[in-house]
Amino acid sequence: MSLAVIVVSHLPLPLKDHLILPAHQPQQNRLLAVLPEAERGRLFPHLEQVPMKLGHVLYEPGVALQHVYFPADSIVSLLYVMENGASAEIAVVGKEGIVGISLFMGGETTPSRAVVQSAGYAYRLPAPLLKEEFGRSGAVQHLLLRYTQALLTQMAQTAVCNRHHSVEQQLCRWLLLSLDRLSDNNLTMTQELIANMLGVRREGVTEAAGKLQTAGLISYSRGKIIVLDRPRLEKKACECYAVVKTEFDRLLPDIMAN
Amino acid sequence: MSLAVIVVSHLPLPLKDHLILPAHQPQQNRLLAVLPEAERGRLFPHLEQVPMKLGHVLYEPGVALQHVYFPADSIVSLLYVMENGASAEIAVVGKEGIVGISLFMGGETTPSRAVVQSAGYAYRLPAPLLKEEFGRSGAVQHLLLRYTQALLTQMAQTAVCNRHHSVEQQLCRWLLLSLDRLSDNNLTMTQELIANMLGVRREGVTEAAGKLQTAGLISYSRGKIIVLDRPRLEKKACECYAVVKTEFDRLLPDIMAN
């Protein structure tokens, strides 16, 4: 049984590091970017920019969230960690989404964990403010519900993929999903971490990634992955990637455009 | 590659069969049962009782729904069918839930299919009426969102289970989930169909079910399964069943009670 080694470090983030924050640009998050004027006016003043460090845990199973997070250039994995320590990624959230849907869905918590998979920044909003805005039954509610359905599709497809597809196919899918949520073609991600996300052995990832590298689709070295030939990567991936992508595009056209 | 053999028969249901409908009791569906007076008054007059025959397809991927379904004593599987015909169950809906969440989530359709897994009856409501009621931001919206979160947990756990657990463990989980949605201990379900749901070979189910029967946990013959020792079945199941059950109980205490 492969025991997942996961970096657990809790919020609050150490503000004492004298980090140079980038300009305050909540619109980097696409969900925030498409909000109408009125909603922006109400929410943006309360958004707080926070650094998202690799491995940081945004929330643990069963613990109520104090904030929701809108990733800007970071990526967050929702993953379930089993009793024996093995793990599996349920879904991934980037600049197209929001972390903490259980707040407006009404459950307050989930059985899963949210971990920063790719470092960067996010904007966070105190939970009560989001709930209040959601309660207005306006643009925010409409958008968040559609986003939730898209997320739901991603989870469903993850289940299918886990059942039927090879490690190599899943790796392709995973790379593409991550790529869509970043600005360039470079991922910072060791094979060990990818293995934890996919719920497979590290060696399995090594082998699959080796094949992709030999084929000239990607290049990687010590945690830096560069996608060289995205079209061919898409061909290698199983249908799951396309299904999820198509559904996101359909449900959230304004957000996925660009 | 195992090609799933699925009975495809489209609605509208053949009303010409001179079926003797049971008494009109929408409260059999727990979601309907816990609605406040006002909501009942608005919705119940429009509920239509419909027979749910084994294998009937309530909706196909990408096709907009005309109704939502509230199962009474029937069970519906949400499953994804791959391009090559293989399939995998995403979630299961019984008297605790509703089929057609994409209507109020805003997407209108999903990439999955809804199939009757256990015959019986359901109550259906025209889509516009549900949407209108959801828009009131009252008890119905609150309940449906919490139910959706529970469903989401089920999907997530299905993904985990598909990744990490054996066919035998998954069979136990599946039997228990089905059992919770029925009134007695008898399932009418061939191993072939179970295999399609779990996304495994029929032979795999035969072997796993054989072990369970030898151990005295269940008894089955030609599509009739009787659960003899539920406590031990729960012990054999992976943690996934308990996680989902606990989460449903937490999110929907009134509904899951009893």
Place this chain on the structure above:
DNA sequence: GCGGCAATGTACGCAAGCGTACGGATGAAA
């Protein structure tokens, strides 16, 4: 520039599950 550690490469036996094939059993229909 060099030790040390993290990241990656490789190898080997093993178990689970797949694809395939076919035989036996059981219930329903004729």
Place this chain on the structure above:
DNA sequence: TTTCATCCGTACGCTTGCGTACATTGCCGC
């Protein structure tokens, strides 16, 4: 009672991925 389709049992070779162990390689800090 016989027929027949459906459902279930079993078997065999094969592939994938797991568990384990250990070797190598490149980066970072000293």
